[in-house]
């Protein structure tokens with residue numbers, strides 16, 4: 001079902017060597033994840049074993065082999081955020097969304113991940129939703145932020 005879109009991306013790189021990571025990043029950007037169909041198609045067209053593509057796609061955290069929800073929630077559990085209440089924030093997000101880290105809600109609206117630092121430790125506890133950062137979080141603020149996601 002994704003074949004035309006996958007082929008269009010492969011066409012851009014077909015004659016180049018060593019482009020697998022960039023190609024997978026483009027697939028990730030197009031679909032928000034790397035579907036099995038894409039791995040199979042890349043393997044067929046570029047003559048790269050599926051196992052090698054799968055290994056690369058599994059290694060890089062920027063690539064996801066599972067569908068991602070429309071909103072990606074990343075909760076920082078790094079040391080600075082941890083001591084400022086990250087475990088409580090993570091519990092609240094998990095309870096509110098009904099999923100654990102690494103999962104996606106059944107309606108495909110939210111995916112949840114934990115990360116070890118978002119690079120703004122002074123604002124801890126911090127979460128990132130759809131590449132926007134929200135710091136100095138408490139339950140009320142978190143509730144409001146999650147509710148505003150359509």
Ligand code: FES
Nearest residue numbers: 076078081118121
């Ligand atoms: S530890 Fe959370 S932003 Fe650095």
